[in-house]
Amino acid sequence: MKKQIIVAIGREFGSGGHYVGQKIAKHFGINYYDRKILEDIAEEKNIQIEYLEKYDEQKRNMLFSRNVKGYTNSIEEIVAEMQFEYLRKKADSGESFVIVGRCADELFRGDERLFAFFVLGDIEDKIQRVSKRHNISKEEAATKIARHDKSRKKYHNRHSEIKWGDSRGYDVCVNSTRLGIDKTAELLEKFIEDRLAWQESEK
Amino acid sequence: MLLAQILAVMIFIAMFVLVVMEKFERQYITLGCGGIMILLVFGAVMRSWSAIWETLNVSSFFTSGFWYTASEGAESTSGINWSTIIFILGMMIMVEGMAKAGFFRWLCLTLAKLVHYKTVPIFITFMLLSSVLAMFIDSITVILFLAAVTVELAKLLKFNPIPMILSEIFCANLGGSATMCGDPPNIIIGTSLGYSFTDFLTNTGLIAAVSLVATVIYFFFVYRKQLASENGAGVDLSAMPSPASAISSKRDFVFSCLIFAAAIVLLATHSATGLTVALIGVVIAVATLAAFWRDALTLLRGVDYKTLLFFVGLFIVVGGLEQTKVLEALAGFIGEISGDNVMLMAAIIIWLSAVTSAFVDNIPFAATMIPVIKILATTQGVDLSTLTWGLAMGTDIGGSATPIGASANVVGTSVASRNGYFIDWKTYCTTAVPATVIVITISMVMIFVRYC
Numbered sequence: 001m002k003k004q005i006i007v008a009i010g011r012e013f014g015s016g017g018h019y020v021g022q023k024i025a026k027h028f029g030i031n032y033y034d035r036k037i038l039e040d041i042a043e044e045k046n047i048q049i050e051y052l053e054k055y056d057e058q059k060r061n062m063l064f065s066r067n068v069k070g071y072t073n074s075i076e077e078i079v080a081e082m083q084f085e086y087l088r089k090k091a092d093s094g095e096s097f098v099i100v101g102r103c104a105d106e107l108f109r110g111d112e113r114l115f116a117f118f119v120l121g122d123i124e125d126k127i128q129r130v131s132k133r134h135n136i137s138k139e140e141a142a143t144k145i146a147r148h149d150k151s152r153k154k155y156h157n158r159h160s161e162i163k164w165g166d167s168r169g170y171d172v173c174v175n176s177t178r179l180g181i182d183k184t185a186e187l188l189e190k191f192i193e194d195r196l197a198w199q200e201s202e203k
Numbered sequence: 204m205l206l207a208q209i210l211a212v213m214i215f216i217a218m219f220v221l222v223v224m225e226k227f228e229r230q231y232i233t234l235g236c237g238g239i240m241i242l243l244v245f246g247a248v249m250r251s252w253s254a255i256w257e258t259l260n261v262s263s264f265f266t267s268g269f270w271y272t273a274s275e276g277a278e279s280t281s282g283i284n285w286s287t288i289i290f291i292l293g294m295m296i297m298v299e300g301m302a303k304a305g306f307f308r309w310l311c312l313t314l315a316k317l318v319h320y321k322t323v324p325i326f327i328t329f330m331l332l333s334s335v336l337a338m339f340i341d342s343i344t345v346i347l348f349l350a351a352v353t354v355e356l357a358k359l360l361k362f363n364p365i366p367m368i369l370s371e372i373f374c375a376n377l378g379g380s381a382t383m384c385g386d387p388p389n390i391i392i393g394t395s396l397g398y399s400f401t402d403f404l405t406n407t408g409l410i411a412a413v414s415l416v417a418t419v420i421y422f423f424f425v426y427r428k429q430l431a432s433e434n435g436a437g438v439d440l441s442a443m444p445s446p447a448s449a450i451s452s453k454r455d456f457v458f459s460c461l462i463f464a465a466a467i468v469l470l471a472t473h474s475a476t477g478l479t480v481a482l483i484g485v486v487i488a489v490a491t492l493a494a495f496w497r498d499a500l501t502l503l504r505g506v507d508y509k510t511l512l513f514f515v516g517l518f519i520v521v522g523g524l525e526q527t528k529v530l531e532a533l534a535g536f537i538g539e540i541s542g543d544n545v546m547l548m549a550a551i552i553i554w555l556s557a558v559t560s561a562f563v564d565n566i567p568f569a570a571t572m573i574p575v576i577k578i579l580a581t582t583q584g585v586d587l588s589t590l591t592w593g594l595a596m597g598t599d600i601g602g603s604a605t606p607i608g609a610s611a612n613v614v615g616t617s618v619a620s621r622n623g624y625f626i627d628w629k630t631y632c633t634t635a636v637p638a639t640v641i642v643i644t645i646s647m648v649m650i651f652v653r654y655c
Contacts, residue, residue, distance in 0.1 A: 045622065045623030046623060047623045047625070051625060062223060062224055062225070063223065064606075064607065064628060065606075065607065066225075066606075066607040066613045067225055067613070068343065068610045068613040068614055068617075069343065069507065069610075069614070071613055071614045071617035071618070072613065072617055073606040073607060073612070073613045073616045073617055073620070073626075075620055075625050075627060078617065078620045078621055078625075081621070082621070
């Protein structure tokens with residue numbers, strides 16, 4: 001990949017956003033970041049990864065946290081900031097990558113290297129996928145989806161002016177149920193290639 | 204008046220809730236609520252120009268007593284306390300200069316070197332340093348530098364910095380309670396009620412000194428096993444950062460030390476010289492800007508104007524409660540509960556202040572309670588100083604109990620967590636709550652013995 005690209009994928013829980021991201025990363029031969037961010041931060045700062053996972057993509061507790069001159073005691077926000085710093089460093093190094101979640105659409109907003117996508121899905125499709133992946137009942141899957149989406153939404157909206165899933169904040173919002181995971185990934189790959197070609201021709 | 208009272212209370216509660224929610228920056232919240240208080244309560248409901256004028260308190264600037272007073276006089280408790288704002292502005296400029304010169308980092312590294320980088324002596328000296336510095340410098344700055352150096356030393360000496368940072372935070376809050384300029388509530392209390400630096404030093408200072416001994420023993424006892432197992436053995440001491448490396452310019456360093464020393468002398472003698480804290484604030488600001496004239500603009504840009512504006516708005520909102528006589532009702536309620544029992548009244552003030560300050564910002568609380576204790580002293584015939592020292596110790600120390608109780612706690616835990624040493628509520632409160640209870644109890648007993 002000659003030109004640097006940063007592919008930020010927001011996703012509903014169970015929509016297959018992870019797989020779409022992995023496929024795009026594989027297609028372009030670039031790094032895919034999701035849990036790996038936490039692994040790298042845990043190693044660098046000598047922290048137990050389980051601790052980071054507990055606070056990953058969580059919203060701060062309003063009653064139990066305070067902000068003083070840019071310093072916060074909210075571990076959720078500190079973990080988020082650690083990840084933002086990690087992603088900024090990766091971007092500054094010139095590396096191309098796919099990042100799932102972590103408010104990356106907001107972090108790199110306005111940057112011409114950014115390709116911001118949001119993957120959603122029909123609820124039945126998401127329930128089926130989650131129930132199969134986690135080996136749980138459909139009712140449990142529906143509860144899990146609602147819980148995770150609520151948490152992601154709050155986390156995103158805490159760090160971003162543009163709301164989670166609002167089409168105005170993304171280049172493409174796509175329902176993965178319509179085309180399936182593979183075709184959705186191909187659609188987005190094509191979008192990236194076309195936009196890169198268009199950017200090149202504009203110069 | 205009832206409608207005005209209801210509206211004033213609603214605006215006050217809305218201000219608190221909005222500050223907690225952090226949807227907007229807190230200075231906009233207090234200024235916005237202050238503006239509504241003026242327009243709605245004073246203007247539309249009370250139609251009182253005098254209430255607006257008294258709350259804005261601008262006329263105080265033009266009185267000689269604002270700058271010089273033969274005996275320490277009280278600024279009006281009503282409305283914006285400009286003395287506090289000007290004094291804090293002056294201190295902020297001085298601290299910016301000291302930080303730029305590398306004073307704080309130099310001090311921390313020098314002490315660590317003096318005790319040969321041994322974990323237990325560092326633990327104790329940093330607690331003492333935190334307390335002593337916080338007597339004169341705002342606790343946020345103290346902890347910002349102390350916690351950063353602690354983390355740096357922890358990485359080099361391979362010890363867990365969390366016990367040390369938690370102890371430093373507690374001692375910073377404790378040190379702040381010892382003087383008039385150590386903690387914002389004390390500055391507001393001192394300027395509003397007419398107490399001097401010496402008054403604080405000989406009253407809350409004495410309580411803080413006794414409490415500091417108890418605190419050092421307590422934290423040492425709590426963390427002794429952890430400290431003993433992390434004695435820094437086998438570490439290459441030549442790799443330690445040199446204190447001299449902290450100094451960015453020797454000239455600036457010397458000047459910042461001289462200005463700091465002059466500030467302490469001026470504060471310690473202000474009741475004798477007649478210089479008010481507002482004038483001292485102006486003097487140290489001008490001296491710092493003159494000494495660092497090349498970087499004067501940078502220093503001015505570094506001033507935390509947001510906090511100063513936060514104070515302005517806050518004083519207006521509290522002024523609204525006072526003008527509508529809501530605080531008189533609160534004072535009447537406390538007076539009714541305690542009857543003629545001075546001890547009970549002092550205990551209510553100190554524990555109420557402590558518990559409230561553990562969860563909400565102690566500055567608005569102190570600003571609200573000052574008129575209350577003044578009314579209580581007048582109506583119940585209680586010595587004002589008894590309630591004043593109770594309020595000061597309660598608000599200053601109560602904030603130590605939780606990670607959100609005081610600004611230093613937030614900054615200290617944040618510095619540790621950013622470096623991978625996460626401090627959650629459980630970790631924080633396990634040691635801080637007992638320490639707070641110990642110090643508040645000591646304060647209460649000393650107030651009972653000495654004043655009741």
